[in-house]
Amino acid sequence: MNYQFPDENGRFGQFGGKFVPETLMYALNELEISFQAAMTDNAFRLEYMKQLKEYSGRPTALTLAENVTKHFNGAKIYLKREDLNHTGAHKINNAIGQALLAKRMGKKKIIAETGAGQHGVAAATVAAKFGLECKVFMGEKDIERQALNVFRMKLLGAEVIAVSSGSKTLKDATNEAIRYWVTHVTDTFYLIGSVVGPHPYPQMVRDFQRVIGDEAKKQFEQFEGKLPDEIIACVGGGSNAMGIFYPFLDDAVSLIGVEAAGKGVETSLHAATLTKGSKGVIHGSLTYLLQTEDGQIIEPHSISAGLDYPGVGPEHAHLKDIGRVQYESVTDDEALEALQLLSRLEGIIPAIESAHALAHTFKRAQQLSSKQSILVCLSGRGDKDVHTLIDTIGGLTNG
Amino acid sequence: MASTRLETVITKKEHLFIPFIMAGDPSPELTIELALLMEEAGAHILELGVPYSDPLADGPVIQQAALRALEYKVNLEQVMSLVPMMRRRGLTIPVIIFTYYNPVLQLGEENVLALMKENEIDGILIPDLPFEESRHLSLRCDQEGLPLISLVAPTSEKRVEMIAKQAKGFLYCVSSLGVTGVRKEIDEGIFQFLEEVKKHSKVPVAVGFGISNSEQVAKLKPYCDGLIVGSALIKMIESKKTEMLDNKMREKALSEIKTFVYSLISS
Numbered sequence: 001m002n003y004q005f006p007d008e009n010g011r012f013g014q015f016g017g018k019f020v021p022e023t024l025m026y027a028l029n030e031l032e033i034s035f036q037a038a039m040t041d042n043a044f045r046l047e048y049m050k051q052l053k054e055y056s057g058r059p060t061a062l063t064l065a066e067n068v069t070k071h072f073n074g075a076k077i078y079l080k081r082e083d084l085n086h087t088g089a090h091k092i093n094n095a096i097g098q099a100l101l102a103k104r105m106g107k108k109k110i111i112a113e114t115g116a117g118q119h120g121v122a123a124a125t126v127a128a129k130f131g132l133e134c135k136v137f138m139g140e141k142d143i144e145r146q147a148l149n150v151f152r153m154k155l156l157g158a159e160v161i162a163v164s165s166g167s168k169t170l171k172d173a174t175n176e177a178i179r180y181w182v183t184h185v186t187d188t189f190y191l192i193g194s195v196v197g198p199h200p201y202p203q204m205v206r207d208f209q210r211v212i213g214d215e216a217k218k219q220f221e222q223f224e225g226k227l228p229d230e231i232i233a234c235v236g237g238g239s240n241a242m243g244i245f246y247p248f249l250d251d252a253v254s255l256i257g258v259e260a261a262g263k264g265v266e267t268s269l270h271a272a273t274l275t276k277g278s279k280g281v282i283h284g285s286l287t288y289l290l291q292t293e294d295g296q297i298i299e300p301h302s303i304s305a306g307l308d309y310p311g312v313g314p315e316h317a318h319l320k321d322i323g324r325v326q327y328e329s330v331t332d333d334e335a336l337e338a339l340q341l342l343s344r345l346e347g348i349i350p351a352i353e354s355a356h357a358l359a360h361t362f363k364r365a366q367q368l369s370s371k372q373s374i375l376v377c378l379s380g381r382g383d384k385d386v387h388t389l390i391d392t393i394g395g396l397t398n399g
Numbered sequence: 400m401a402s403t404r405l406e407t408v409i410t411k412k413e414h415l416f417i418p419f420i421m422a423g424d425p426s427p428e429l430t431i432e433l434a435l436l437m438e439e440a441g442a443h444i445l446e447l448g449v450p451y452s453d454p455l456a457d458g459p460v461i462q463q464a465a466l467r468a469l470e471y472k473v474n475l476e477q478v479m480s481l482v483p484m485m486r487r488r489g490l491t492i493p494v495i496i497f498t499y500y501n502p503v504l505q506l507g508e509e510n511v512l513a514l515m516k517e518n519e520i521d522g523i524l525i526p527d528l529p530f531e532e533s534r535h536l537s538l539r540c541d542q543e544g545l546p547l548i549s550l551v552a553p554t555s556e557k558r559v560e561m562i563a564k565q566a567k568g569f570l571y572c573v574s575s576l577g578v579t580g581v582r583k584e585i586d587e588g589i590f591q592f593l594e595e596v597k598k599h600s601k602v603p604v605a606v607g608f609g610i611s612n613s614e615q616v617a618k619l620k621p622y623c624d625g626l627i628v629g630s631a632l633i634k635m636i637e638s639k640k641t642e643m644l645d646n647k648m649r650e651k652a653l654s655e656i657k658t659f660v661y662s663l664i665s666s
Contacts, residue, residue, distance in 0.1 A: 009531065019500055019527045021456040022562075023552035023576055165462060166452070178455050183577035185554060281501045281527070282453070294474035295505035296452040 003249045005315065010199020013321060015314035018198040020178070020284040027185045032200040034105050039207065044104065051096045052211060055129065056086040058093075060212075062219035062375075067345040068362070075368035077361060078228065079348070079378045080216045080244060087121050089351065089380030090212060090240045091193060095122035097208030099130045102189035109133045109184070112191045113177040115142055115170030115236070116306030116353065117149025118380055119193030124158035132189075134158040137177040139169040142305045149384050167299035170309050174283050194237025195313030198284030202242075202313050209243025216375060217247050224373060230254040230364060233377035234357040235327065236271070236307035238316045240379035245325060254326070257316060258360045260302035261329035271300035273312040274320050274327040282311040288320070303332035303388060304352040306380075334359040336393055339382065351380035352388065405493040405521040405546065405568055408443050409603055415569065415625030416441065416664045417605055418632055419497065421448040421461065422478040423468030425640040432643075433636065434485045436653055438492050440660035444569075445490075446524070446627060449478045449498035456526040458580030460630040464637065475502040475511070479518045486519065493521035495548060495568075500528045508536050512543050522568045524548040530562050541567070552576070553592050563599035569625060570600045574608045580630045582609030585618055593622040613666035620666070628663055635659050 005012045010032075018028055038044040052058040061084055065077040082090035095112075102110055110132050114120030120136040127134030136153055140162050143150050153160050161180075166172035174196075181190045195202045195209075220228055231248060233241035235257040245255045262270035270276065277288040282297060290298040290310040302308045319325040330338075335352055338359035343349045350358060354377070361376045368374070382389070408415070418437045422430050430447075437445055450468035454461060475498055482494050496515070503511050503525060515523065522545060528536065533547060540547040546568030551559050553576060563570055572593065575586045589606070596604050606619055607627030616626055635656055636643075642652035 017532055018529060019532055020529065021526050021552070021573075022529050022550045022558075023456075023554050023573060025529050025531075025552075025558060026554040026556055165459075171453070175453055175455060179458070179578045182456070185576060280504055281499075284455075284527070286504075291501070291505070293505065294472075295502035296469065297501075 001250055005318065006199060006203050010203070012202070012315045012318035015286050015317040016199055016202060017286050018284060019281045019286065020198050021182055023182045024185060024198070028198055028200070035101060035200050035204050038101055038104055044100065048097055048100055051100065052093065056092050056096065057084065058211065059215045059219070060084045062216060062223065064223065065346050068342065069365070071345060072362060072365045074365040074370065075229065076370070076373040077365055078220065078223070078373060078375045080212060080375060082212060082240060082377060082379050083348070083350065083354070083381035087118070087125050088383060089118040089122070090209060090243060091119045091122035092125065093211055093243070094193065094205050094208040094239060095119070095126045095191060098189070098191045098204070099126035099132060102132060102191070103130055105189065107187065107189035109188045110191045111135045111137065111177055111180055111188055112193060113137045113170065113173040114193060115139070115173065115308055116304065117142065117146040117153070117384060118306060120158070120160070121149050121152050121156070123191050123193070124153040124156035127158060128156045135161055135180070137161050137163055137173040137180070139163045139167070139173045141168040142170065142173070145305055145388055146384060147387060169299070170305070171297065171299070178283065194239040195242045195315060196237040196283055196285060196311055202285065202315055205239050206242040206246055206315060209239050210246045212240065212243035212377065213245060213247035216244060220375060227251055227253050228375040229368065229372040230256060230374045232256045232258060232357050232361045232364065232374060234258050234307065234353045234379060235274070235312060235316060236260070236309045236353065237311070238313040240377050242313060242315055244377040249324060255324065256360065257325055257327045258356045259327060259329040260304055260307035260356055261331045262301040262303070264331055265329055269301035270329070271302040271307050271309060272329040273310065274316060275329050285311070285314045287311055287314040287317040303335065303392065304356065306351065306353040307356065328360050330356045330359040338362055340393065348378070349382035350378055351382050352385045354379045405444070408493055409569060412443050414620060415443045415603060415605055417444045417446055417625055417627040418442050418660060419446040419448055419627060419629035420636065421450060421464040421468050421633060422481055423450055423471045423473035424464040424633070424636065425467060425643055427471055427473060427477070427481060429643055430481055431485050431488060432653060433656070434490055435488055436657050437660060438490055440657045441664040442660065443492060445492055445494045446497050446629070447478060447482070447494055449475050449496060449502060451499045451502060454499060456578055458578040458630060460581070460633050461579050464633045475506050476514060479514045479520055482518045482520055495522040495524055496520055497524045500525050508539060512539055512545060515545055516543060522546040522548050524571060526550060530558065551596055553588065559596055560599045563596055566600055566602045569603040569605045570596065571627065572596055572604050572606045572623065574606050574610065577608070579608055581611040581634070585615055590622050613662055616663055616666040632660065
């Protein structure tokens, strides 16, 4: 592969790094060494692949969305079905990887932060499976809008810690998880859910998620005998997007990340970090983020708790700056419309996060020819979002 | 030269007392009053906090202080501009700015250094800028003769030597794992840790995080060259907030805070 990031300082170009209190530096260095050793250890890799296959149900399917393709009469639309994973989203891939790493490092306690709850559920799941004690930090506002996932985490034996500081969402859950980690760093493994945070997390999460892209590449070649023209994925922190993009970075394939435009990027209610943000440091990493001129972090908005994050993975910041990935944004309303269309035409209810990628895919499909094809990462299923959906588009008629 | 003020204090004083206050809490005007009060009570160096929306290294007490200060929309530049006002009112002790890295990055490292010189600020401390990320700023600080204060933690292990060797001004020693905040007990492991740090440090070793009362001060004093008190003081300031904002009750509230600071210094 020509693309070689991060460098030895944990930088993707100028982005990334380790902007954390000194107390955590030893733990990060220890993690970095353990992670590199694990990834070059065949036994570890085999165990990881075995768990993905036998526990999570990988490889996930690649589905040609025939009805939607026909509906738009443009490019062929393929869905990489991360919604078919155990626990319902791509988050489990990374959770399995990091839990195995925690065990290998002799850590018995894990903590995690969660927004939509999918990563919290994945962390609680692997904790149950591998015999680890688990605490999940979640903003009070997210606890309200993701009641189903909160219940699942508790059922799995995890302790859910309500975070009442700041905006009471993912940003603050992450702050609190880091603060807790600073205090319990000697015996606790912090299982970060996206390609964010200090080095080596962005690299580690990407490497555990690249299975999405590796599988998709093979499957797509079997279906079409070539690579897709475009790959589209939603970006909050950006782990499903990095997972599907990474194996294609050296290929002639257009890559498009889709952010949450909330009520619109022209308003103050959005989470479009790469589109509207500026360079800064958040949660231990130099990246793009939503902030004031003074450097105070701004609370984002999205109907999707999973995309409601003021920062973004530093590798995405780099890929934007070098022009390798194009970043677009989709509003709450556009995502909800796409969600309903996929549900009705394909019998698949996507997560609202994934619906952002779909909404942009539908726009693109109409602009491309029927000889071209788009691969979209369906990062998760929509069961967890039913409360939000009832509140926003409730009272559906069948007309 | 700003750094001379710090050097004089460090070489003259046997034991340093370094209070932390949050600029803008309970108001920018009262921050000036509080700074003067610290010097009157006997503080040797003032650590002046810049309010930040996402302070990773801080516990609830300082987080809340930052939120109260942010109601005044205080930014890094304005915090620095408070220092000449303190000086005009008679403040002579060195002032160290305590800020997270993002506000520094937004204002620009060069601008921050220029403003520090202009406002005669004696040093800067950035808790989320560890050794590896601080090279550029640290070099520039050295050129300007402005110390970038380094931190070491109980988990630093082999890093202690590396960090301590190049420390400027004083070395901030984090007393225990965790964020800032009042602790009931002092972790016994601290004494051995401090001995290790002192072995490598050419500058005074000041201990912070969790020190809240005279007994803890007395216990730690023989093992270090200075003590930093933040959360306990912020709590005290918070409890007197309403009185301080009231013209009639201000003097009494300030004198009570002064008594508390004095009791810590004379322990």
